[in-house]
Amino acid sequence: MWSMLTKEMMEKEMRRVEKSSFKNSWAIKEMTPSELLGRPLNDVERKYAPKVVYVSGRIRIPLPGPRVAVIGTRNPSHEGIYAAAAITRKLVERGVIVVSGLARGIDTIAHKTAINAGGKTIAVLGTPLNKFYPAENRPLQELIMKEHMAISQYPIGHKTKPKDFVFRNRTMALISDASIIVEAGKTSGVVSQGWETLRLGRPLFLWKLLLNKNLDWPEKMIKYGAIILNDLDELNYVIDDLFPSIEGVISIGEVEAP
């Protein structure tokens, strides 16, 4: 994401962000990722997990599931916009919480579509919760912090650096049961989230658009287990496979749900 901006553009944008005032009435809770997810993390998860996260919103903690990240480029094509909205609507219809990074483009579409479809959404920010980046998403972030959930690993007062967004992507992979990359470019920030999703052993899906862009990373990710999604029927099938209802099983065995 950041590699697309010149240093000058980035500094200008960050100055604009710094100027934004913050309503101090937000109830921000500090907790460990383990408390957020309601379970201990295994060693693979702990490797890049932040020590604490800051959370604001109405979604209960520990987080309910399933949760799927819908992410992509800041500059989507017409097809990318359409696909992101359709994927998100399908996830909401199936009771999945939509996770994204509140960036411009695909992330914004995912959050807005989830809200408009009556679903729940979680924004994982690369800035502290009192910053609004991009500034135009301030109303959306405020709505999410009030009615849904925003999560940041950065305390208020933290000065944002470009690498914070890479760490944010890893955190987003950690709190998502699966990730879907809708559309992205050569150096898009979502690439780091894709690799982290695979490292965590979680399903990573690439929307078919990514195959037509002469990119080398989707091919590499497919080699390591990423799966191409060709249509919404496949998405339905995937949701059935990933998140089957287990209520019947719990009552029979002695194992309780994690």
Next chain:
Amino acid sequence: MRAIKNDLPIRTSRFGELFASELIAKFLKADPWEIFFADYFGEDNILVPVPRSSPIRKEALWPSFRIAWAMEQQKMGKVKVVIERVIPVAKSSLAPPDQRPTPTNHYESMAVTSKLNISPQTKIILVDDIITRGHTFMGAAWCLKRAFPEAEIKAFAAMRTVSNEAEFKGLIDPVRGQITYRHEFDDCLRRP
């Protein structure tokens, strides 16, 4: 199933909260299952984790390795990474039935990457998280048999699919059985 695939914690009344891999190993060493599997596992056995459907990067989560590792901690054998996936194959759970990898596909997409000191007494136990028909086990067993023809090869999966609802007796229902390769269809029959 997701708890096993992601090695997430599971709470049980008997063992408290443990990661799935640890819980599986503890169950196998606890009454009555230790007796049920008494002749199956042993400290001198070699536990070979079955590769995932795609090559994996170092440090990535590998459920069958974690289960094998937890079994080693319970003195059920020694873990050796012997087979690796070199070419990705479709994930069985997500592929339509006619596109699921066959035992031959598995065999051709895996490679034996380490040597083992094998004696006639050596038992190799392939370890996997989930078994459906046994195609992955069969392909992996062929790889091992070619590299170590004198070794006895068995397989263990932490969870099995049950297609007939009437056969489902509960989440904890260990069984022993056979996987038979059918040459004419290039597939396997698992019983039970």
